[in-house]
Amino acid sequence: MKVGIIGATGYGGLELIRFLHNHQEVEQIDLFTSSEEGVVFSSKFGHLINIADTPLQKIDYDALEQFDVVFTSTPSGVTSELLPPLIGKGPKLIDLSGDFRLKDLASYEQWYGKKAAPAEAIAKSVYGLTEWNAENVRHAPLIANPGCYPTAVLLSLLPLLKNRLIDPSFLVVDAKSGISGAGNKPSQATHYSEANDNFSIYKTNTHQHIPEIEQAISMFAGIDATISFNTHLVPMTRGILSTAYAPVMPGVTEAQLVACLQEKYEKQPFVRIISDANGLATNRVKGSNYCDIFVKVDSRTNRATIVSVIDNLVKGAAGQAIQNMNVQFDLPQTTGLDVVPLFI
Numbered sequence: 001m002k003v004g005i006i007g008a009t010g011y012g013g014l015e016l017i018r019f020l021h022n023h024q025e026v027e028q029i030d031l032f033t034s035s036e037e038g039v040v041f042s043s044k045f046g047h048l049i050n051i052a053d054t055p056l057q058k059i060d061y062d063a064l065e066q067f068d069v070v071f072t073s074t075p076s077g078v079t080s081e082l083l084p085p086l087i088g089k090g091p092k093l094i095d096l097s098g099d100f101r102l103k104d105l106a107s108y109e110q111w112y113g114k115k116a117a118p119a120e121a122i123a124k125s126v127y128g129l130t131e132w133n134a135e136n137v138r139h140a141p142l143i144a145n146p147g148c149y150p151t152a153v154l155l156s157l158l159p160l161l162k163n164r165l166i167d168p169s170f171l172v173v174d175a176k177s178g179i180s181g182a183g184n185k186p187s188q189a190t191h192y193s194e195a196n197d198n199f200s201i202y203k204t205n206t207h208q209h210i211p212e213i214e215q216a217i218s219m220f221a222g223i224d225a226t227i228s229f230n231t232h233l234v235p236m237t238r239g240i241l242s243t244a245y246a247p248v249m250p251g252v253t254e255a256q257l258v259a260c261l262q263e264k265y266e267k268q269p270f271v272r273i274i275s276d277a278n279g280l281a282t283n284r285v286k287g288s289n290y291c292d293i294f295v296k297v298d299s300r301t302n303r304a305t306i307v308s309v310i311d312n313l314v315k316g317a318a319g320q321a322i323q324n325m326n327v328q329f330d331l332p333q334t335t336g337l338d339v340v341p342l343f344i
């Protein structure tokens with residue numbers, strides 16, 4: 001397979017290269033840039049010497065049409081303009097940004113504060129939450145790869161919501177992310193002296209992933225839910241830990257919640273249901289495509305505590321994107337992604 005990556009110099013792009021390099025069906029990886037044409041990639045990223053010694057190429061439609069797959073890992077507002085002319089032209093398109101996730105254009109413009117992609121292009125995109133949408137992913141010309149937080153939140157909540165085991169009218173999600181979630185562009189919030197030894201809430205009640213999570217709950221669980229969702233910055237590089245709270249439906253036991261999650265994911269290679277929360281931490285999945293999930297009912301409040309962890313750059317971005325590529329090319333989902341988490 002011949003693969004192109006636009007946004008290769010970003011964190012998502014670097015993770016795509018790391019996994020695609022070890023993917024046995026990928027024989028060529030070309031790297032594209034909007035700002036550093038001609039720069040030899042390994043001269044910029046020394047850890048890739050003898051691995052990616054090719055020059056960065058200018059983004060060019062004729063060149064892009066020759067690939068089997070084009071990944072885009074660019075800031076929001078870029079692919080809404082860049083990708084529509086390429087849809088159906090040859091390569092499968094897998095977009096890591098939020099530009100094609102929301103089916104409602106007004107919602108995108110409200111939450112992202114940017115102009116939405118053309119309606120016809122959005123209509124052709126398929127939401128790439130692999131464990132829930134593989135059949136549609138297989139045939140899609142354009143995959144909207146899910147956001148990092150929505151991946152962690154949805155994988156843990158959807159089975160319980162779909163089976164009506166928890167009450168969707170009171171869903172509270174408290175999520176925390178490592179700093180690489182903000183990408184490679186420095187900012188005040190990610191400045192070492194302000195992020196290190198600190199813990200902060202951000203985008204309070206206004207995070208752009210709220211409509212994405214609500215849309216997916218409607219799409220996959222058939223429920224119109226309104227969630228409380230907040231995000232926090234943790235002084236670590238990678239990882240997301242999401243803690244959700246929801247009332248348990250009358251008569252439902254903890255054992256039923258666990259069984260529901262186990263049944264949904266028993267044949268899915270990347271989702272693991274954990275029986276003991278002790279040790280449930282981002283380092284269990286660091287560098288890997290795993291999502292680990294734990295559920296426990298608080299018998300005093302009759303509310304369930306539902307916890308999930310992912311690596312934001314892998315299952316939350318590049319790993320899931322390659323998992324979707326594997327589905328599209330009828331390869332085992334684990335191809336190129338079968339790595340042991342780093343842990344330390």
Ligand SMILES: NC(=O)C1=CN([C@@H]2O[C@H](COP(=O)(O)OP(=O)(O)OC[C@H]3O[C@@H](n4cnc5c(N)ncnc54)[C@H](OP(=O)(O)O)[C@@H]3O)[C@@H](O)[C@H]2O)C=CC1
Nearest residue numbers: 007009010011012033034035073074097148181183184317
């Ligand atoms: N970081 C994460 O954990 C996650 C990120 N995402 C999403 O994935 C996308 C990429 O994220 P991330 O890798 O962190 O971002 P980065 O900021 O690290 O990298 C983005 C890259 O996009 C390229 N770029 C910037 N502007 C343009 C443009 N106008 N046209 C083409 N390319 C451009 C840049 O490369 P160059 O200058 O060489 O063109 C840059 O290196 C974002 O939309 C992000 O929201 C999704 C899930 C998780």
Ligand SMILES: CC(=O)N[C@@H](CCC(=O)OP(=O)(O)O)C(=O)O
Nearest residue numbers: 097098147148177178181182208
């Ligand atoms: C820590 C941090 O800043 N994380 C980013 C993740 C953004 C992201 O992944 O953006 P899209 O999915 O919307 O493209 C954030 O919370 O906005």
